[in-house]
Amino acid sequence: MAFELTEDLIEQIENLIEVGDNQSILNLLEDVHHADIAEILDEVTTEEATYLVKLLDSEKTSEALMELDEDYREEILDNLSPQEIADELNELDTDDAVDFLSELDEEIQRQVIDAIEDEDHARDIVEMLRYDDNSAGGLMAKELVRVRETWTVAGCVRKMRAQAQNVTRVHSVYVVDRTDRLIGRLSLKDLLTADAKSKISDIYIPNVDSVNVHDTAEDVARLMQKYDLEAVPVVNDSGILLGRITVDDILDFIRDEADEDYRMAAGLSQGVEADDTVWELTRARLPWLVLGLVGSLGAVNIMKSFEGALSVHPELFFFTPLVAAVAGNVGVQSSAIIVQGLANDNVTGSMWLRLLKEISIGLINGLALGILVVSFGVIFGFGWLLSSTVAVAMLSVIIVAALVGTFVPILLDWRGIDPAIATGPFITTSNDIFGILIYFSLAKLILGF
Structure with a gap:
């Protein structure tokens, strides 16, 4: 029968902990899988989780602790003695033991290593601590x-x-x-x-x-x-x-990398969870919002320099959000494809041929969208000239945004920088600025103001 985590079960465990009925807890959780134990630990308080970890067999709790969020696991480990942590590590493969140990202060690490009974296991852990986390040495286990x-x-x-x-x-x-x-x-x-x-x-x-x-x-x-x-x-x-x-170690790494790339693309500067504090969530979001604000202020300054054009052709103002949105969307699309390709190592061939390909795609997309814009403009009374001006500007913006979205991630990758940082707010903001500048510059050239 599949395990089901219910409020009644959690309440029952909490009551048993409160009265100190250890035998009933052991009987209740005797046949429960370590992954289900992890779910229970996640639902109770840190003090109650620590109580369960100390009570249950280390063979089960060590695997359960590995299933928990790192921050929560660290809170539990802070309540355990070096000997109790060593008992958990004795049951883990070296790669998982190193993950455990790396979350502790150096002094506690030394005490835990000294408390590990298996000297070979302790020696292997010490050796693996020397390797970088994102290297083969940092991922490997010595057991084979x-x-x-x-x-x-x-x-x-x-x-x-x-x-x-x-x-x-x-x-x-x-x-x-x-x-x-x-x-x-x-x-x-x-x-x-x-x-x-x-x-x-x-x-x-x-x-x-x-x-x-x-x-x-x-x-x-x-x-x-x-x-x-x-x-x-x-x-x-x-x-x-x-x-x-x-393969499970690699899947964990791939998942962590995907989470990190998603956060970067969404404009988050660090790993956060939905239940983090207001300060932690604010600190993760604010840097990218400041970047977006700076970019928007730049766009405002560009529009201000074309103030005279808006007095002569106020209709241009109505199409400004359209041009900015298209620029941002095209840039994010292009950069997302390149970042994904770099991650899968299938971005090969000449850089110039790739840029030429993006220009071709931009021309096709720009022509298609341009026809729709001109049709819209004529139907709603904006006139052929103004509608055509917007269409030409949008075509140019699409090509430039595609080139920026393609070139920036590749350039960052060449310089050894994670190309994921080029997505999201960075690409959107930069292309908004380029889009507004190109839009008004072409409008000035065509409409002659």
């Missing part, structure tokens, strides 16, 4: 199954059993030489069907995709996506096998 090419099939099976006790899920079996250099992978089918006295060197597959420990997370994601890999081994510059990255 490795076999030597010199082992027999029978000996290999025995040693694999011992290694598999420390691995949550065996995705692949990697083959190394005497120096632990990665040389291939082992098919379980070949292992099970081979003669017990055969050597691993006779049955392993020498072709294996791997990543360097210093490769970026983006590179790892692209490799795993391209070859549909469930796991990929991580090696150092000498080819020594260090760990492995699984």
